[in-house]
Amino acid sequence: MLPVVPNPVLILGGGLMGLAIAHALARQGEAVLVLSRRRSEAAGFVAAGMLAPHAEGLSGPLLALGQASLALIPSWVERIEADSGLPCGLCSSGIVVPFASVAERDAYPTALFGEELGRASLEREVPGIGPRWPVGLLFRQDGQLDNRRCLMRALEAACVNRGVAFEEGSDVVDLLTSASGSHGLEGVRVRRADGGLHTLPCSRAVLACGAWTAQLLPELPVFPVKGQMLSLQGPRHALERVLFGPGTYLVPRGDGLVVVGATSEREAGFQEGLTPEGQLQLEQGLTSLLPQAQSWPPMERWWGFRPCTPDEGPLVGECAIPGLWVATGHHRNGVLLAAITATLIAGALTQRQLDLDGSNWLKAFHPDRFANRMSV
Numbered sequence: 001m002l003p004v005v006p007n008p009v010l011i012l013g014g015g016l017m018g019l020a021i022a023h024a025l026a027r028q029g030e031a032v033l034v035l036s037r038r039r040s041e042a043a044g045f046v047a048a049g050m051l052a053p054h055a056e057g058l059s060g061p062l063l064a065l066g067q068a069s070l071a072l073i074p075s076w077v078e079r080i081e082a083d084s085g086l087p088c089g090l091c092s093s094g095i096v097v098p099f100a101s102v103a104e105r106d107a108y109p110t111a112l113f114g115e116e117l118g119r120a121s122l123e124r125e126v127p128g129i130g131p132r133w134p135v136g137l138l139f140r141q142d143g144q145l146d147n148r149r150c151l152m153r154a155l156e157a158a159c160v161n162r163g164v165a166f167e168e169g170s171d172v173v174d175l176l177t178s179a180s181g182s183h184g185l186e187g188v189r190v191r192r193a194d195g196g197l198h199t200l201p202c203s204r205a206v207l208a209c210g211a212w213t214a215q216l217l218p219e220l221p222v223f224p225v226k227g228q229m230l231s232l233q234g235p236r237h238a239l240e241r242v243l244f245g246p247g248t249y250l251v252p253r254g255d256g257l258v259v260v261g262a263t264s265e266r267e268a269g270f271q272e273g274l275t276p277e278g279q280l281q282l283e284q285g286l287t288s289l290l291p292q293a294q295s296w297p298p299m300e301r302w303w304g305f306r307p308c309t310p311d312e313g314p315l316v317g318e319c320a321i322p323g324l325w326v327a328t329g330h331h332r333n334g335v336l337l338a339a340i341t342a343t344l345i346a347g348a349l350t351q352r353q354l355d356l357d358g359s360n361w362l363k364a365f366h367p368d369r370f371a372n373r374m375s376v
């Protein structure tokens with residue numbers, strides 16, 4: 001029996017953004033229906049969960065957006081945990097970025113926000129760090145969420161407890177717009193799990209299909225960037241800080257699990273699966289960053305697709321089809337940016353007063369910004 005929800009906001013895609021936005025809308029009293037094709041393919045289950053606007057070396061408006069989202073995360077997590085009764089795995093572990101030289105460290109775009117570490121203090125922060133790293137930066141303000149084991153499940157439970165309806169196994173295959181002058185959104189066509197095609201009328205929807213967004217709306221320049229990951233079981237407390245090296249990072253969870261990521265493969269498209277080259281890259285990075293971790297027992301290996309855009313910034317706002325909102329393209333920073341994205345979309349869609357920064361961000365990350373550039 002499918003859920004009957006009166007005039008709901010449809011969320012197209014039940015990944016990280018879809019769930020975060022559904023939860024925020026439900027908290028504002030909106031009826032919400034999430035159309036979810038395959039939860040397990042969501043990058044929300046793949047990510048390392050770093051909250052790392054500084055360690056990632058972001059700059060410009062993306063850094064400001066990341067910093068603003070970082071500030072929202074504790075209260076966002078509190079709301080999810082209160083509504084779900086489940087932990088999200090938020091940890092203010094800080095992130096250490098090691099460098100091969102002082103010059104490299106000083107040139108890092110976010111160097112001003114970090115604490116400088118020499119070799120002795122690097123060894124204190126990361127016992128056993130490899131010998132090739134003489135200096136580093138410590139970003140105490142950056143941290144992590146345990147997205148794979150905690151956040152995604154907590155978000156889903158919070159949505160259910162707030163009355164969000166779900167259609168699992170529903171593939172959105174088409175967006176239906178009015179044939180009249182307004183070209184507004186009139187509905188979506190879905191292929192349900194039983195193979196049948198159905199039309200769901202709606203006047204408001206949020207497109208949150210992650211790396212697959214352009215399959216529904218080819219005007220949006222979103223493409224997949226594949227990432228491969230692995231995890232190891234280390235001794236508890238062997239690594240306390242996230243260690244973010246070039247090309248490889250290590251993210252320690254509280255129980256000793258260490259998530260090792262990630263390849264960044266633009267040319268792979270949607271090619272599924274692990275590759276020997278990708279796994280070798282991670283193992284070499286691991287050896288260089290923390291040699292002792294080579295002997296820690298392996299746990300899992302997995303992969304997924306980041307939704308990327310030409311400027312690597314997200315697409316957030318109402319697109320050229322009135323009634324169709326877009327929340328995608330978060331690339332490497334979707335876990336970090338979920339809190340602010342949900343706040344911006346839910347606020348704007350329900351026409352709540354956004355503060356000045358909110359309006360500016362909706363301009364800076366407008367989904368049509370590439371189309372506008374081309375037509376200038």
Ligand SMILES: Cc1cc2nc3c(=O)[nH]c(=O)nc-3n(C[C@H](O)[C@H](O)[C@H](O)COP(=O)(O)OP(=O)(O)OC[C@H]3O[C@@H](n4cnc5c(N)ncnc54)[C@H](O)[C@@H]3O)c2cc1C
Binds near residue numbers: 016018045049211303
């Ligand atoms: C290897 C890797 C490491 C990462 N590490 C980090 C990190 O440390 N920190 C960080 O902040 N971010 C990280 N990210 C990025 C983050 O995971 C993504 O930016 C974020 O998950 C994007 O969320 P999303 O909801 O847009 O997409 P997803 O989470 O991928 O969800 C999209 C969902 O839409 C569904 N869907 C697609 N098409 C349709 C359709 N037609 N109909 C119905 N449903 C559909 C899919 O099934 C999927 O479930 C990482 C990503 C990867 C891949």
